[in-house]
Amino acid sequence: MTSPAFLLLVTALLNFMMLLVLASLRRSGLPGVREWLWANVLELLALACYLTTPLNVPVIPILVGNGLLGAAICMFYAGCRRFSQLSVPVRPLVISLVLFLAVLAGLRFYVDQFAMRVVVTSIYHGGFHGLIGYTILRNHPQTRSTYGHDFTTGFAFLLTAGYLVRGVLYVLHPEIKFWYTDYSTLNLVFLTLGAVVIPGLTMGAVVMAHDAILTASEEVASRDFLTNALSRKAFIEYATRQMNTAVRTGRPLSLLLLDIDHFKSINDRYGHAVGDEVLRDFTLIMHNALRAADCLGRLGGEEFGLLLYGASQAEARAISERLRALVEANTIRIGDGLTSYTMSGGLAHWSPEESLQELTLRADNALYEAKGAGRNRIVVSQFTTPTSPPQ
Ligand SMILES: Nc1nc2c(ncn2[C@@H]2O[C@H](COP(=O)(O)OP(=O)(O)OP(=O)(O)O)[C@@H](O)[C@H]2O)c(=O)[nH]1
Numbered sequence: 001m002t003s004p005a006f007l008l009l010v011t012a013l014l015n016f017m018m019l020l021v022l023a024s025l026r027r028s029g030l031p032g033v034r035e036w037l038w039a040n041v042l043e044l045l046a047l048a049c050y051l052t053t054p055l056n057v058p059v060i061p062i063l064v065g066n067g068l069l070g071a072a073i074c075m076f077y078a079g080c081r082r083f084s085q086l087s088v089p090v091r092p093l094v095i096s097l098v099l100f101l102a103v104l105a106g107l108r109f110y111v112d113q114f115a116m117r118v119v120v121t122s123i124y125h126g127g128f129h130g131l132i133g134y135t136i137l138r139n140h141p142q143t144r145s146t147y148g149h150d151f152t153t154g155f156a157f158l159l160t161a162g163y164l165v166r167g168v169l170y171v172l173h174p175e176i177k178f179w180y181t182d183y184s185t186l187n188l189v190f191l192t193l194g195a196v197v198i199p200g201l202t203m204g205a206v207v208m209a210h211d212a213i214l215t216a217s218e219e220v221a222s223r224d225f226l227t228n229a230l231s232r233k234a235f236i237e238y239a240t241r242q243m244n245t246a247v248r249t250g251r252p253l254s255l256l257l258l259d260i261d262h263f264k265s266i267n268d269r270y271g272h273a274v275g276d277e278v279l280r281d282f283t284l285i286m287h288n289a290l291r292a293a294d295c296l297g298r299l300g301g302e303e304f305g306l307l308l309y310g311a312s313q314a315e316a317r318a319i320s321e322r323l324r325a326l327v328e329a330n331t332i333r334i335g336d337g338l339t340s341y342t343m344s345g346g347l348a349h350w351s352p353e354e355s356l357q358e359l360t361l362r363a364d365n366a367l368y369e370a371k372g373a374g375r376n377r378i379v380v381s382q383f384t385t386p387t388s389p390p391q
Contacts, residue, residue, distance in 0.1 A: 004182070004191055005051065011195035012047045015040055018202040025209050032083030035075045036205050042072035043198045062108050063101060066121065070097050073128045076201055080132050080152075083208065084139035100124045115174035119167045125197075126163030132201065133157040136208075146211045152204030159201075162193055224298040226276055227283040235297025235305055239356055242295075242309050246350065253350040254316035256306040257363040258286075258323075261342045261375040263302040274334055278341060281332050289326055294319075305360075313349040313380075320347050320378045328376060342376035351383040 019040040025033045049065030074097055078088045103120050107113045133156030140149045169186075170176060176187075222234035230238060239255070246253040260266075260282060267275040279302060286296050286306070297305045306323075308316045324343060331338040346367030350359050366381040373379065 004187070005054075007188065007191045007195055008047055008050055011199075012044060014195060014199040015044050015047065018199045018206075019044070021206055022202060025206065028209065028213055030083065030209050030212055031085070032079040032081075032205070033209060035079030035082060035088075036202060039072045039075035039079060040198060040202060042068045042075060046072060058108060062117070063105060066104055067097070067101050070100050070124060072198060073125055076198065076205075077128050077132050077135070079205065080135045083205070083212075084135055086135070086139070096124075113174075115170045115176060118170040118176075122163040122167030122170070126160045126167065129156045129159040129163065129197075133160065136204075141215075146208065148204055148207030148209075148211045152201065152208060155200050155204055159193075159197055162190075166190055227279050227298055229283050229286075229304060230295060230297035232297060232299050235295065235299065235307075236356070238295050238297070239305070239307050242307055243350070243356055246309065247352065251310050252312050252316075254308040254311055254313065255348050255350065255359050255363045256308065256316070256320050256323075256378075257299070257346045257360070257367045258304040258306060259344050259367055259371070260302040261344055261371075263341075266341060270334055270339075277334075278332060281330070282327065282341075282343070285326055285330055286323065289323055305363075316347060316349060317378070317380055320345050324376065324378055344370035344375045345378040346370055346381065347378055348381040349383065354383065 019037065022033065022037050022040060026037070046065050046068035049068060050061050052060045074093045078090075078093065081088050100120070104117055107117045107120065133153045136149055136156065137153045140146070140153070176182070222231055223229070224231050229235075242253060245251075260278065263275065263278070266278055279298075282302075282304075283296065283298075286304070290296065290306070293309055295307045295309075297307075299305050308319060311319060324345060327341070327343045329340075331340045344367060346363045346365065346369070348359050348363035348366060354362075362381040362383070366379040370377050370379040
């Protein structure tokens with residue numbers, strides 16, 4: 001038969017299993033995982049204290065057990081804050097826990113008020129679950145939906161509601177029996193819900209952590225290691241997406257292909273390491289000069305692609321010229337001296353009937369022309385409608 005003790009054992013088992021799952025994330029180095037692990041350990045210890053209730057040593061379940069469980073939810077909240085790159089308010093957390101335990105001690109050893117203890121516990125835990133839901137909701141990634149964040153937020157708010165209902169119920173019916181000896185359906189429902197609190201939240205945390213790991217590895221895979229510009233593959237994917245958006249919105253789009261002039265001679269003269277430094281310096285100039293929406297990709301060697309979304313043909317031309325002038329005016333320190341380098345560019349303004357390949361070909365031809373015309377210049381490709389062959 002289902003009893004409160006049996007439910008406590010099931011909770012402990014669930015907890016232990018989630019602890020093992022969480023332990024697999026220790027190596028990830030993600031902030032928050034350590035606190036979530038501690039929350040599960042503390043909950044396991046709290047459950048062990050509750051199981052001693054029949055021994056009739058009230059200090060163990062009431063003060064030690066509730067203290068450990070209170071600390072577990074504080075730890076879980078701290079983990080959520082650390083995971084969301086927020087600081088942990090250690091002092092307020094400790095004060096809230098001490099106050100909570102002081103009130104519980106008063107409600108047991110000065111006036112023995114079981115129902116009031118349940119109300120206070122419900123307010124304490126309900127409040128923390130509300131804070132957990134709020135923290136995760138506030139730090140939900142802006143650009144995509146993530147199941148882990150949605151689940152954790154929803155579950156935490158649901159638990160807040162559950163605790164509030166329990167609190168209100170005990171205010172209205174203070175005659176309800178002591179939980180450990182109460183086999184009523186209502187008590188068992190509350191205990192069953194309580195059993196899934198930390199394991200459920202931990203499951204949400206694990207899914208959020210997996211999402212963060214996946215996002216970080218996607219980011220690494222899409223970036224060029226040396227310059228941090230987008231890799232060729234990621235740039236083409238990004239350009240394709242932007243082109244589809246431009247088709248929908250009718251906003252202008254330009255592609256600028258950039259190439260550092262005489263880069264081979266920089267390598268030959270100063271060595272490969274300095275060549276690498278020039279590549280990094282070049283990317284830095286671009287990133288400092290561009291808007292976040294303008295995307296730079298390294299297409300290979302010393303050739304880069306820049307997608308200018310939303311800029312008219314005249315604007316794209318002015319931006320390209322400004323970038324060229326910035327590179328020309330820039331100096332880079334090599335050993336004791338300074339040196340400078342230049343770049344050439346081929347600019348093509350997108351016409352809606354053009355594919356990405358056709359646009360790239362035009363920009364590439366313009367770049368070739370810029371090199372042939374003496375380098376350190378931007379050549380603009382003009383789109384011409386292909387004429388249909390005579391009938
Ligand atoms: N340091 C360094 N060099 C690279 C890297 N990738 C390619 N290169 C070098 O870039 C050089 C490109 O040389 P070229 O294609 O002849 O171009 P260039 O010398 O800039 O001549 P123009 O483009 O005609 O002005 C080659 O020597 C490659 O070895 C890299 O990641 N680091």
